[in-house]
Amino acid sequence: MSTASTRSPAPVKRSFTAEASEYLNDRTGLAVAIKGLGRKAFPDHWSFLLGEVALFSFVVILVSGTFLTFFFQASMAEVHYDGSYVPLKGVEMSVAMASTLDISFDIRGGLFVRQMHHWAALLFIAAIGLHMLRVFFTGAFRKPREINWVFGFTLFVLALAEGFTGYSLPDDLLSGNGLRIIDGLVKGIPLIGTWTSFLLFGGEFPGNVIVGRLYTLHILLLPALLVLLIAIHVGYVFIHKHTQFAGPGREPTNSVGPPILPIYAAKAGGFMFIIWGVISLIAALFTINPIWNYGPYDPSPVSAGTQPDWYIGFADGALRLIPPGWEFVWLDRTWSFNILVPLVVIGIFLLLVVAYPFIEAWIKGDTREHHIADRPRNAATRTAIGAAGVTFYAGLWAAASSDILATHFSLTMEGVIHALQAATVLGPFIAYFITKRVCIALQKKDREIVLHGYESGRIVKLPGGEFIEVHQPLDEYDRWRLVSHESYQPLMLRPNARGKITVGQRVRASLSRWFFEDRIAPVTRGELEASHTSHH
Amino acid sequence: MAQDDHSGAELAAADSSHAAQEFAGSTGTAVVPYDAFENPGFEPHRPRVTDQDPGREKRAQRTVYTLFYLSILGSVWAVAAYMLFPMESNNVDAVRLNNMFIGFGATLALLGIGFGAVHWGKSLMTSAESIDTRHPISTSEATQRGAVEVFRQADEESGFSRRTVIRNSLIGALLVFPLPAVVLFRGFAPQDELPAELLSHTMWKKGTRLALDPSGVAIKASDVTIGSAFHVIPEGLTELEHGKLEEKAKAAVLLMRLEPGELNQLPERESWSYEGIVAYSKICTHVGCPVALYEQHTHHLLCPCHQSQFDVANHCEVIFGPAKRPLPQLPIAVDDEGYLIAQSDFTEPVGPSFWERN
Numbered sequence: 001m002s003t004a005s006t007r008s009p010a011p012v013k014r015s016f017t018a019e020a021s022e023y024l025n026d027r028t029g030l031a032v033a034i035k036g037l038g039r040k041a042f043p044d045h046w047s048f049l050l051g052e053v054a055l056f057s058f059v060v061i062l063v064s065g066t067f068l069t070f071f072f073q074a075s076m077a078e079v080h081y082d083g084s085y086v087p088l089k090g091v092e093m094s095v096a097m098a099s100t101l102d103i104s105f106d107i108r109g110g111l112f113v114r115q116m117h118h119w120a121a122l123l124f125i126a127a128i129g130l131h132m133l134r135v136f137f138t139g140a141f142r143k144p145r146e147i148n149w150v151f152g153f154t155l156f157v158l159a160l161a162e163g164f165t166g167y168s169l170p171d172d173l174l175s176g177n178g179l180r181i182i183d184g185l186v187k188g189i190p191l192i193g194t195w196t197s198f199l200l201f202g203g204e205f206p207g208n209v210i211v212g213r214l215y216t217l218h219i220l221l222l223p224a225l226l227v228l229l230i231a232i233h234v235g236y237v238f239i240h241k242h243t244q245f246a247g248p249g250r251e252p253t254n255s256v257g258p259p260i261l262p263i264y265a266a267k268a269g270g271f272m273f274i275i276w277g278v279i280s281l282i283a284a285l286f287t288i289n290p291i292w293n294y295g296p297y298d299p300s301p302v303s304a305g306t307q308p309d310w311y312i313g314f315a316d317g318a319l320r321l322i323p324p325g326w327e328f329v330w331l332d333r334t335w336s337f338n339i340l341v342p343l344v345v346i347g348i349f350l351l352l353v354v355a356y357p358f359i360e361a362w363i364k365g366d367t368r369e370h371h372i373a374d375r376p377r378n379a380a381t382r383t384a385i386g387a388a389g390v391t392f393y394a395g396l397w398a399a400a401s402s403d404i405l406a407t408h409f410s411l412t413m414e415g416v417i418h419a420l421q422a423a424t425v426l427g428p429f430i431a432y433f434i435t436k437r438v439c440i441a442l443q444k445k446d447r448e449i450v451l452h453g454y455e456s457g458r459i460v461k462l463p464g465g466e467f468i469e470v471h472q473p474l475d476e477y478d479r480w481r482l483v484s485h486e487s488y489q490p491l492m493l494r495p496n497a498r499g500k501i502t503v504g505q506r507v508r509a510s511l512s513r514w515f516f517e518d519r520i521a522p523v524t525r526g527e528l529e530a531s532h533t534s535h536h
Numbered sequence: 537m538a539q540d541d542h543s544g545a546e547l548a549a550a551d552s553s554h555a556a557q558e559f560a561g562s563t564g565t566a567v568v569p570y571d572a573f574e575n576p577g578f579e580p581h582r583p584r585v586t587d588q589d590p591g592r593e594k595r596a597q598r599t600v601y602t603l604f605y606l607s608i609l610g611s612v613w614a615v616a617a618y619m620l621f622p623m624e625s626n627n628v629d630a631v632r633l634n635n636m637f638i639g640f641g642a643t644l645a646l647l648g649i650g651f652g653a654v655h656w657g658k659s660l661m662t663s664a665e666s667i668d669t670r671h672p673i674s675t676s677e678a679t680q681r682g683a684v685e686v687f688r689q690a691d692e693e694s695g696f697s698r699r700t701v702i703r704n705s706l707i708g709a710l711l712v713f714p715l716p717a718v719v720l721f722r723g724f725a726p727q728d729e730l731p732a733e734l735l736s737h738t739m740w741k742k743g744t745r746l747a748l749d750p751s752g753v754a755i756k757a758s759d760v761t762i763g764s765a766f767h768v769i770p771e772g773l774t775e776l777e778h779g780k781l782e783e784k785a786k787a788a789v790l791l792m793r794l795e796p797g798e799l800n801q802l803p804e805r806e807s808w809s810y811e812g813i814v815a816y817s818k819i820c821t822h823v824g825c826p827v828a829l830y831e832q833h834t835h836h837l838l839c840p841c842h843q844s845q846f847d848v849a850n851h852c853e854v855i856f857g858p859a860k861r862p863l864p865q866l867p868i869a870v871d872d873e874g875y876l877i878a879q880s881d882f883t884e885p886v887g888p889s890f891w892e893r894n
Contacts, residue, residue: 041666084625104631108623111635112642143561144673177825180785181841184823184888194890198731199724204782205824241670249578252670256578259666263657270653277646284639299785300749300767300818302826304840319823319858320842327860327889334893338822338858365564371670403843413843414856476576483573488565512565525571 042264043244043257045373047134052268054127056275058230060120064113065219071107073099074215076171076208085292093171093296096211100170100291115283121166122288123279125159125311132156132353136386139374140243141357143367148236153354155229158222160311165218167309170289171211176297178308179210181316188339206297243373246484248477252371305404310397317399318342321421349392356385363511364488377446378485380439381515387435388428395424436518443520446482450474450523451531483522490516586659596659603652610644617641732892736885738770738786740866745771746791746815746876755791757870760813765830766791768815770878786886788818788826789866791876792848794835800850808867813876815866816852817886820844822859824888837863861889 025031075095081088083098084105103110132152135141141149168175183205186197202209241255250256258264294303308316319342326337360382361367376383398405399420406416453471461467474482491512495501586593617637624630674680691697725731745754749767752774760766768789776783796812808814816837820827825841835848836855844857852863864886867879885893 041668086626109638181823187888187890194731255668263661266653266657270650273646273650277643281643284636300788302828322858334889336889367561477579486566524569
């Protein structure tokens with residue numbers, strides 16, 4: 001044929017990867033993504049790894065959890081245990097508990113996978129919490145990332161739900177008591193509480209359906225939501241490009257860091273294996289949730305020193321801190337403020353966390369995009385608010401161990417609770433005050449270093465006999481790190497177009513004053529020149 | 537430094553003049569000083585030791601592949617450990633060894649790959665950084681107008697705003713249609729039971745013998761010495777075919793004997809005890825944990841979950857902690873054979889408070 005004769009003669013030898021990638025690209029068009037993302041710069045900082053820790057431990061949870069589903073049976077039917085763990089032989093327990101014991105004692109490596117799953121879950125939530133703190137303290141939630149903060153917050157709540165549902169599945173004594181507390185909490189909610197508990201447990205507590213129901217949530221609904229939201233959350237990291245800290249050459253309009261291929265891929269991919277390895281090492285060495293020591297659930301016995309998993313501690317602690325007597329009968333109905341107050345306080349706390357980016361944006365009125373992460377000291381009031389929040393959370397969390405604190409340190413139960421009540425209520429104010437002062441002091445120190453250089457340690461004796469320490473000026477790169485941030489001033493209250501001062505503006509102005517009245521501005525060129533001339 | 541080319545050099549060039557305007561929003565209350573420092577630009581690139589010293593480069597290379605080989609060793613070891621350390625019945629130590637050695641192998645396999653890859657990336661891969669240009673997240677105004685126009689056109693073509701009756705009836709239908717699904721959730725609990733009713737009664741009734749938990753053996757009054765405490769269930773609970781745990785969750789009782797002189801009983805309850813023997817619900821009135829810890833010399837009961845404390849000598853009133861109500865008392869007596877029996881059910885609902893309790 002004529003077309004055949006016009007074909008190019010000797011075909012060039014091509015590599016397998018070239019052939020394979022062409023084959024794939026012809027069918028998927030993936031080259032666009034590779035070309036678009038492959039050399040994307042990914043800014044580097046150790047604190048950016050916290051979110052990755054969460055992501056990578058989630059992978060462990062998914063994989064190990066899938067393995068566990070092949071063996072776990074979410075049934076509350078009664079059986080007499082007949083597995084390898086002798087002390088419980090013949091004991092009546094639910095199928096859920098018996099199958100969890102089988103995973104631990106009759107399936108090789110089963111205990112290892114179970115421990116991987118539990119440790120990874122603990123790490124997952126811890127990493128999410130620290131990641132949120134990093135984002136908060138560096139202001140990485142500012143425009144355009146406010147909505148991604150909400151997605152991240154939702155992930156945190158979902159992770160808590162995953163943790164609690166998973167913790168309850170083995171139907172052992174400890175988790176059963178956890179569910180009993182949930183039942184008591186739910187019953188304390190006005191109007192709907194009794195019925196909600198009744199529907200949740202399929203009748204009276206404990207019933208014989210709750211494990212199955214939690215299992216459906218734990219392995220179907222919640223993971224689906226988590227995977228979806230993680231995809232959105234990480235997707236937005238790509239769309240927004242990661243924030244970066246101030247540094248020479250780094251602008252709000254660029255993003256500087258190692259390219260995704262190969263360095264970032266090697267480092268993040270390697271880091272993923274390191275996280276997996278660390279979880280594996282912990283699972284190999286440290287027992288977690290030894291349900292065989294607790295025994296099956298029974299509403300009557302309980303052991304001293306019962307503790308929930310760490311991330312539920314703050315809620316449990318909130319219950320413990322309520323003083324006696326906060327329950328009333330009014331209109332012939334029971335109002336359990338000893339339960340309502342912790343629920344409402346924690347609800348408000350979480351609401352403030354999720355709403356914070358929007359509040360700060362409203363106060364500042366700054367609608368520019370922010371891609372340079374703040375150093376915490378340069379946003380003194382925000383950092384102080386964060387420290388207050390952390391202290392409040394820590395007070396609640398510590399209260400969950402009030403009995404352990406009392407027995408280990410030979411203190412009275414009452415003394416520990418009263419001290420923690422004071423710490424939880426007053427502590428945030430103290431933490432706020434101290435943090436704000438420390439931030440301002442650090443800002444002043446930065447100004448001092450920019451204006452007069454750093455202490456070189458070189459002592460010089462002047463002809464007049466006076467000793468001075470020589471100060472070494474900063475080079476322009478180091479200086480840029482200390483002067484590149486912006487400061488905000490309090491809002492001036494002005495009438496709007498119709499000549500009115502609205503209540504909203506008044507609130508905004510007073511919040512703005514609270515935020516920005518103690519303002520340390522970064523050094524300007526003029527100030528630096530002035531400081532040099534005054535020396536000579 | 538490698539300028540990124542994927543974002544398009546031509547785009548970047550076109551953008552740079554507009555960049556400031558594109559990113560411009562209101563500065564709000566931010567102070568932008570007129571004589572702020574200017575960005576000095578990138579620092580000169582600093583080579584690493586592996587870039588300069590071929591010996592160090594060689595060594596880094598050796599480290600990386602050694603780590604990868606160690607990883608293979610770890611994987612092989614984990615498989616070997618699976619076979620070498622079987623789980624044996626009646627042997628908890630075997631389980632421990634199985635767990636630990638499989639775990640060590642997996643750890644080595646994972647950490648070998650992890651540290652190897654990170655080391656490779658940090659010491660051997662080209663260390664130049666990429667620079668991306670950021671573009672405003674918002675799309676161009678034309679696109680935005682286009683999107684608005686799409687909605688406007690859809691509205692016009694469908695008449696969504698114009699045909700208000702259709703629109704409102706649709707909104708109404710959409711609001712109502714999930715209702716059946718919500719109602720289906722009623723099936724989560726039995727249809728013919730009322731929670732408040734169930735919560736108000738327990739298994740105890742007149743004449744039910746007090747039995748030991750968990751054996752179910754009936755207790756004689758003469759067996760209860762002064763200072764002792766017993767975990768108690770109603771006789772017959774262990775033989776229940778259904779709902780054993782539900783009944784136990786309400787009926788669990790603590791039985792204690794104090795010196796009759798130490799008991800400060802309410803006048804209307806003087807007949808509820810027998811020679812200093814008193815029985816109280818074991819279910820905490822806070823959120824329902826078993827109040828299982830009894831301190832004999834103070835006569836205090838402590839709930840291990842949230843540390844509510846109850847004073848047995850004073851009809852179990854709350855002396856500390858978040859609980860409000862005293863533990864309900866079970867009126868007891870002794871039958872002809874000397875066994876402890878209940879005089880009746882509890883006279884109030886036991887356990888955590890609930891809305892319809894009164």
